Amino acid sequence: MNYEEEQALELEALQSIFVHDGELEVVAPDNFILKLLPHPEEDEENHVEVKLEIRYPSTYPEVLPEIEIKDKKGLNNDKMAKVQALITATSEENAGMPMIYMVAEALQEFLRENNEKELTMHEEMMLREKAKKGDDDIGEEDDEDEEDDDDLGEPADEEWRGLHLKELCAESSRITIQLFLDWRTKFEEEMAQFRKKVNKLSTVTGKQYFMTQKEQNGANAEDKMAEEEAKAAEDEFVDDDEEVDEDEDADFSPPPRSNADRNLQEHLKAATSTENS
16 A cells, blocks of 8 residues: 555545635645534534644554544533544544544534533523522522412412311211212113113104004005905995896796686786776
8 A cells, every 4th residue: 555645635625625714734745734623614603613634644544543623612621522532532443544534523423412602601690690590590589489379279269268166067977988988889870771661662652663554554455455455345245236136136036817707807907997897
């Protein structure tokens, strides 16, 4: 591996990335200063900043580079400790390859997450006082709540005052848990019986009602048919009687008269003529 060539290529790439004024300052081919901001484009205000001095060992990138924090802005000691830990971790993760850009990118992400205005000593003191006062206010509110709870123990309204002194009803008239349970059991039984009746009525008015109506309609139809058949039979019987009578009239002829009847009839006729004379 040509170490000098690898280092020169990386430095050239960094110069094409960090193009803003003062971001990258080359001291030597193996030494440069990199200033990192959360928002280098100046779209937003930068409250924090880190300036690194980087040196390439002769066998870099097979070995880790030397990275030193030269300056910082808006970061307290705790945050600077996190910055140092982040540099070490990122360098070790990318050992054996050009890594300066990965380290710079990780640090810029950290700066964006912590881009907060640094407070002066006076502002920090006021903030602590405010926080302390807030805790005191919370404590006072708790005390007031306790006092309110104590006040609830003795009602202030006249209509409630002395309630515990009022005479209670006789013990025999009081509702006990057992009496209530017995009443509820009886009530539930009555409701169950009521629901059963309602369900039964509902069933009758449903399919059974329809079937009953159908049976009644069928019976009425049968009675009507029987009545019509009886009437038809009666009419047929009358017609037969009339035909028989007509036949009998047509076939009827008086029986032949005897000689005695003829003689008697002639005698009566002659007697009638004599009287008339």
